Each structure stands twice: as C-alpha cells, then as structure tokens.
Amino acid sequence: MTTDAAPTPVPYDPALEPGLAAFLELVERIPLRADTILANRAHFATIIPPIEAQIGELPLDFEHRRVPGPAGAPEVEVTVIRPRERAEAAAPGVLGIHGGGLVLGTRFFGTPELIELALRYGTVGVAVEYRLAPEHPGPAAVEDCYAALEWFAAHAAELGVDPERIIVSGASAGGGLSAGVSLLARERGGPRLAGQLLNCPMLDDRNETVSSRQYDGIGAWDRNNNDTAWTAVLGERRFGDDVAPAVAPARAAELGGLPPAYLEVGAAEVFRDETVAYASRIWAAGGQAELHVWAGAYHGFSGFSPEAIVSRAANEARDSWLRRTLGVEPAEPAEPAEPAEPSP
Known part of the structure; x- marks a missing residue:
C-alpha cells in the first residue's frame, strides 16, 4: 500500500452532513477492526428490521427457501418477495445482494429495495444470504450469490x-458482488443478465486510489474499514497477482461482454475512483455503462439524506435506468425509490 500523505478530501454537500452524522452514529458506532467484526455484526443485527416488519400490511408475499449452493458448499438461503396479485405476463426479476463490507449484515438488509421494486414495478425479488468473511474467505460470498442466480434463472417460470429480464443489484459490498456475479455468468456461460446495478460498489482490494486516501479516518466506510474488510476476505492473498476477479472485480483483465451496467457513487467517498475506473474500462471494451458521480456525496448518502436535492436526483436517475432496462412503468405515481442499503 502507498504511504503518501492523505490528499485533501472533497468537501461534503452541506445538505448531506446531518445524514452523514446519523449514518456514523447508527451504523459505525463501533470502529471496524479485525477484533471487532463480530461486535459490529451483532450491532448490525439490531438495526435491520425483520422481514415481517418491513412488509407489514403491504400487498406482498414473501417466502424463505433453501437452494443448491456452490459445489461442495452448503445450501444457500434466499427470500423471495413478490406482489400478492400476480400479473398475467411474466415479471422482471431482481437478484438483490446486501451490503456490509463482505463481513457484516444479512439478506434482510437488502430487502427494502426488493420491496420497493415489487410495489412500484411488480418485480419478483430474490435476496441472497451469502457467507461472510473472515469465517468464509473469498470466493465463498460471490459463489453463493452466483448459485442463487442459477437457481433464480432455472426457476423463472415457477x-x-x-x-x-433478470438483473443483479446491490450497494457497496453488494455492488461489488453484483459485478462479480456478472463476471462469473459471462465466464461460465451462465444465466444471461439484463443488467447489473452497482451502487457505490466495493471493487478493488488494493485500496490505493486517491479517493481511498482522501477518506482515511473520516466519512462513512473510510479507508480503515475498507482495509479491515478486504483483509478479512483475502488474508495473505490480498495485493497478490492471483486475486480472483469475481472476488475483486477491478482485477478483471477484460470487461467486455458484460450486461449493461449502472454505476453510481458519491464524489466524497472511498469508492469514487474505482467506480469511475470500472465504468471507463467497460466503455473501453465496447460495453454499456451508465455512470453517475454525485457531487459532495458520502457513501450511502441517498438512504440517509433522502430529502436532499442531490439524493432525489440520484434516486430519479437510478429509477430511469431501471425503467429502461426492465421495460417497466410505475404502477402509479410515486416518489423515487430510496436505496435499501445505506451501509457497505
């Protein structure tokens, strides 16, 4: 890793600062280090409502299933969320992958997005419970997610x-895993994805960009958190030449032949530069990518600062891509969806 002095960070949009403070108080109350991962995991469990509370009286059904896992690995738990009234035509599908830096969280941290999309567009969502590091180093998480995608596609008619019209979607670690699943589907000739929604994605284990050094000790999901998480995932393999691209998608040598990508990131966060680089490399390979870098925005800003103008713009842009990619229109006029995953 570089030892250069940290460059001056991009200032936050003042309208976002109260939300950032709330994020840090709720999500990052315990500093993330190797010896506090389990304490952080326990804390996360207290801030994620159960699926029953998330759905409440909404006109949706959910069910938990166990589906075949990767070869030689346990089954994968998933939760299916869909409208109670089934449409005659086949619905779009969304494989939702939760955030948490690959070390924290459960599938229910990502289900609010699937609930919102089911209500707004009639989608069928599948939330994946993937194995976490350090107990299960990479590629365990991405292989679990890919196994869930294979099951989803094979059972589409059911x-x-x-x-x-199946897309993969996630924020932070979920965004990185969504990119990894897309790479595996390409390499293995697997299910054909209609798109990949990469929200502030965690893509590069090396943590060496300018933006990763600008947010060292400040902001949401700072450089220290990122280092802690990647070391938990890769151990001694980190920084080596044999890191699998599906685990750290920025390591992929070739980004051609991938499903259309939507990438969004804050200008004032660790993942800014690796997200921009990933989009640029997709374009260089002749692929489709839509990139949004939101001025003054911290990691997870639109979830914790939903009323800010920049958050509304981000939600509207994401919604536009979903409508174009899935070929859907809202069931009725509604406010733009808020992202489900405000943390890594």
Whole structure:
C-alpha cells in the first residue's frame, strides 16, 4: 500500500452532513477492526428490521427457501418477495445482494429495495444470504450469490419471472458482488443478465486510489474499514497477482461482454475512483455503462439524506435506468425509490 500523505478530501454537500452524522452514529458506532467484526455484526443485527416488519400490511408475499449452493458448499438461503396479485405476463426479476463490507449484515438488509421494486414495478425479488468473511474467505460470498442466480434463472417460470429480464443489484459490498456475479455468468456461460446495478460498489482490494486516501479516518466506510474488510476476505492473498476477479472485480483483465451496467457513487467517498475506473474500462471494451458521480456525496448518502436535492436526483436517475432496462412503468405515481442499503 502507498504511504503518501492523505490528499485533501472533497468537501461534503452541506445538505448531506446531518445524514452523514446519523449514518456514523447508527451504523459505525463501533470502529471496524479485525477484533471487532463480530461486535459490529451483532450491532448490525439490531438495526435491520425483520422481514415481517418491513412488509407489514403491504400487498406482498414473501417466502424463505433453501437452494443448491456452490459445489461442495452448503445450501444457500434466499427470500423471495413478490406482489400478492400476480400479473398475467411474466415479471422482471431482481437478484438483490446486501451490503456490509463482505463481513457484516444479512439478506434482510437488502430487502427494502426488493420491496420497493415489487410495489412500484411488480418485480419478483430474490435476496441472497451469502457467507461472510473472515469465517468464509473469498470466493465463498460471490459463489453463493452466483448459485442463487442459477437457481433464480432455472426457476423463472415457477416464480412468474421473465428470464430475459433478470438483473443483479446491490450497494457497496453488494455492488461489488453484483459485478462479480456478472463476471462469473459471462465466464461460465451462465444465466444471461439484463443488467447489473452497482451502487457505490466495493471493487478493488488494493485500496490505493486517491479517493481511498482522501477518506482515511473520516466519512462513512473510510479507508480503515475498507482495509479491515478486504483483509478479512483475502488474508495473505490480498495485493497478490492471483486475486480472483469475481472476488475483486477491478482485477478483471477484460470487461467486455458484460450486461449493461449502472454505476453510481458519491464524489466524497472511498469508492469514487474505482467506480469511475470500472465504468471507463467497460466503455473501453465496447460495453454499456451508465455512470453517475454525485457531487459532495458520502457513501450511502441517498438512504440517509433522502430529502436532499442531490439524493432525489440520484434516486430519479437510478429509477430511469431501471425503467429502461426492465421495460417497466410505475404502477402509479410515486416518489423515487430510496436505496435499501445505506451501509457497505
């Protein structure tokens, strides 16, 4: 890793600062180090409402299933969320992958997004419970997510889903895993994804960009958190030449032949530069990528500062991509969806 002095950080949008303070108080109350991962995991469990509370009286159904896992690995738990009234036509599908830096969280941290999309567009969502590091180093997490995608695509008819309109979606670690799943699907000739939604994605284990050094000790999911998480995932393999691209997608040598990508990130966060670089490399390979870098925005800003103008713009841009990619229109006029995953 570089030892250069940290460069001056990009200032935050003043309208976002109260939300950032709330993020740090709620999500990052315990500093993340190797010896506090379990304490942080326990804290996360207290801030994620159970699925029953998330759905409440909404006109949705959910069910938990166990599906085949990767070869030689345990089954993968998933939760399916869909409208109670089934449409005659096959619905779009969304494989939702939660955040948490690959070391924290459960699938229910990502289900609010699937609930919102089911209500707004009639989608069928599948939330994945992947194995966490350090107990399960990479590629355990991405292999679990890919196994869930294979099951989702194979059971599309049963679930009332159009297999040509399945996307993978996630924020932070979930964004990185969504990119990794897309790479595995390409390499293995697996399910054909209609798109990949990469929200402030965690893509590069090396943590050496300018933006990663600008937010060292400040902000949401800072450089220290990122180092702690990647070391938990890769151990001694970190920084080596044999890190699997599906685990750290920035390591992929070639980004051609991937599903259309939507990438969004704050200008004032660790993941800014690796997200921009990933989009640029998709374009260089002749692929489709839509990139949004939001001025003065911290990691997870639109979830914790939903009323800010920049957050509304981010939500509207994401919604536009979903509508174009899935070929859907809202069931009725509604406020733009807020992202489900405000933390890594």
